[in-house]
Each structure stands twice: as structure tokens, then as C-alpha cells.
Amino acid sequence: MEHVELFFKSIFIDNMVFATFLGMCSYLAVSKKVSTAVGLGAAVIFVLAITVPLNWLLDQYILQPGALEWLGPEFAEYDLSFLSFIMFIATIATMVQLVEIVVEKFSPALYNSLGIFLPLIAVNCAILGGSLFMQSREIASLGLALNYGIASGIGWFLAILAIAAIREKIRYSNVPAPLRGLGITFIITGLMAIGFMSFGGMLTGGDEEAKKDDATVKVEQTIELSEEDKALADNLNKVSE
Structure with missing residues (x-):
């Protein structure tokens, strides 16, 4: 039951885009076409599914106060929590490089359409936010960490897919000139955020x-x-x- 509750809460209530507004730069820039939005969303799911559990292991067995006790009693007093940001970002950067290599190898067209935003996943605040939220919420097991990473990625994927589909259709609508582009996109995002948070x-x-x-x-x-x-x-x- 705990896994199911965490899964749905991470997608709908604690959605990375609509609840905490993380990853907005990629969300706004790569949501003009559904095809590119699907590609980037899938990459975000993959990176979060890998980095959140890996960073959970790092946090549990290296970074937390007393986490090095498994090396011996003399290491029990060590506190490496000040290295959390560096270690988390290093893990994320490594996984993003892997994603970039795989996408370039198997889908050159998607790689070219994503452009600079694929390597920028490494500094996407939604990716780092997933690991930091995992740490702050004190997720108790590796399975829950994997669950949270996948669910958070799916939530971000749904957000960018929905706004991309709307932006493709709204292109043919009579939007007032001052609201065209990012203006109407922000308004739609706010309305979607209200809808998603109503699941609470x-x-x-x-x-x-x-x-x-x-x-x-x-x-x-x-x-x-x-x-x-x-x-x-x-x-x-x-x-x-």
C-alpha cells in the first residue's frame, strides 16, 4: 500500500512541474512538439529511475552521519553529508552522459531535435530535486526510492506531454497578441497545476x-x-x- 500511495502522490500531487515548478526551462523550451516532448520525457524518466536509487545508496552508506560504520567502528563518527550536492550531481552527470550516448546511437533524429537540452538534463533542477526530496523525506528502502524516481519521472513526462499537445493545437487558435507564446503557456500551466493538485x-x-x-x-x-x-x-x- 505504501508503494502505491507514494507512486500516485509523486505523479499527481507532488508533481515536479505543477507542485514545485522544477525543470521549467526544459518544460517550456522543448514542449513545442509532442515528438520531442516524448523523447525528453522518456529520458527524464530513465535518468530519475537510475539516479534516485543510486543516490539513496550513496546517502545511506556513505553520506549520512554514521553511514560509514560498515567500514569499521572507527568510521562511525564520520559525517559526509556536506558532500551530498557534489555526489548527487556527479551521479546525475554520469547517467545523463549515458543517455546522450544511447540516444545519439539509436535515434539521431531525436538527438538533433532535443539539441542542447539533452546534455542540460545534467543541470535540470527536477533531476537533482528528485534526489534531494528523496533525502529530505527519509525514504526508508531502495524499493521506495526506485518507486519515487520512476513516479516523479512519469509526473514530469505527463506534464510536458500535456503542454506539448495543447501548444500544438493552440497554434491554430486566436490567442490575443500579448499572450502569444510563453504568456498563454504559463496560464495553461497554472490551470493544469490546479487540476493536478485537486487529486490531493x-x-x-x-x-x-x-x-x-x-x-x-x-x-x-x-x-x-x-x-x-x-x-x-x-x-x-x-x-x-
């Missing part, structure tokens, strides 16, 4: 109901305890008399 009530409603039920049970238990206390006090009064 659907995915967290059960949690709220469970909390209410727990609160009701606690109140009932308190009432029962107070009645027991009254009965005990009555018994004590009878004994004293």
Missing part, C-alpha cells in the same frame, strides 16, 4: 477519515476510562464509609 483530496481523503476514526476511538476510550474512574471512586467512598 482524492488520495488523502482515506487518511483523513482514518485519523477521524482514530480520534473517535480515543475519545470513546477516554469516556470509558472516566466512567471507570467514577465507579472506582464510588467504591472507595463506600469502603471509607
Whole structure:
């Protein structure tokens, strides 16, 4: 259940674009055509699916305070958390180079259409944000880290695919001159963000109901305890008399 909840929350509620507005430069620049948006979105999913679990391993076994204890008791006091940014970015840059080599080898047309934005995935704040959110949320296992990386990538993919499809159609619409281009794109993005974040009530409603039920049970238990206390006090009064 935890995996499913994390998966859907990462796609819809905590969407990289619509909730935190990360990766907006690539989102705006490469969303003019659906074909290029699909290519870049797939590359982002791949990079996040690889880098988030790898950075989780780095965080758990190297960077966190006491993470080097597996090397020996004398290393238990080491704290390398100040190296998080450097290590995370190094992992991301390595994976992006791998993606660039693969895309250039198997799809030269997509490689040319993505242009400079493919190597710029290395400095895409959505990619680094995935690893930093994984670290700050203290994801407990490698499986959850992989789940979060894939789901975050899918969320970013859906965002850029949706805006690309809309921008291809809106090209033939009568948009007011001051809003043409990025103006109408930002407005549509804001409306889409409202739509995506509205899923929050659907995915967290059960949690709220469970909390209410727990609160009701606690109140009932308190009432029962107070009645027991009254009965005990009555018994004590009878004994004293």
C-alpha cells in the first residue's frame, strides 16, 4: 500500500512541474512538439529511475552521519553529508552522459531535435530535486526510492506531454497578441497545476477519515476510562464509609 500511495502522490500531487515548478526551462523550451516532448520525457524518466536509487545508496552508506560504520567502528563518527550536492550531481552527470550516448546511437533524429537540452538534463533542477526530496523525506528502502524516481519521472513526462499537445493545437487558435507564446503557456500551466493538485483530496481523503476514526476511538476510550474512574471512586467512598 505504501508503494502505491507514494507512486500516485509523486505523479499527481507532488508533481515536479505543477507542485514545485522544477525543470521549467526544459518544460517550456522543448514542449513545442509532442515528438520531442516524448523523447525528453522518456529520458527524464530513465535518468530519475537510475539516479534516485543510486543516490539513496550513496546517502545511506556513505553520506549520512554514521553511514560509514560498515567500514569499521572507527568510521562511525564520520559525517559526509556536506558532500551530498557534489555526489548527487556527479551521479546525475554520469547517467545523463549515458543517455546522450544511447540516444545519439539509436535515434539521431531525436538527438538533433532535443539539441542542447539533452546534455542540460545534467543541470535540470527536477533531476537533482528528485534526489534531494528523496533525502529530505527519509525514504526508508531502495524499493521506495526506485518507486519515487520512476513516479516523479512519469509526473514530469505527463506534464510536458500535456503542454506539448495543447501548444500544438493552440497554434491554430486566436490567442490575443500579448499572450502569444510563453504568456498563454504559463496560464495553461497554472490551470493544469490546479487540476493536478485537486487529486490531493482524492488520495488523502482515506487518511483523513482514518485519523477521524482514530480520534473517535480515543475519545470513546477516554469516556470509558472516566466512567471507570467514577465507579472506582464510588467504591472507595463506600469502603471509607
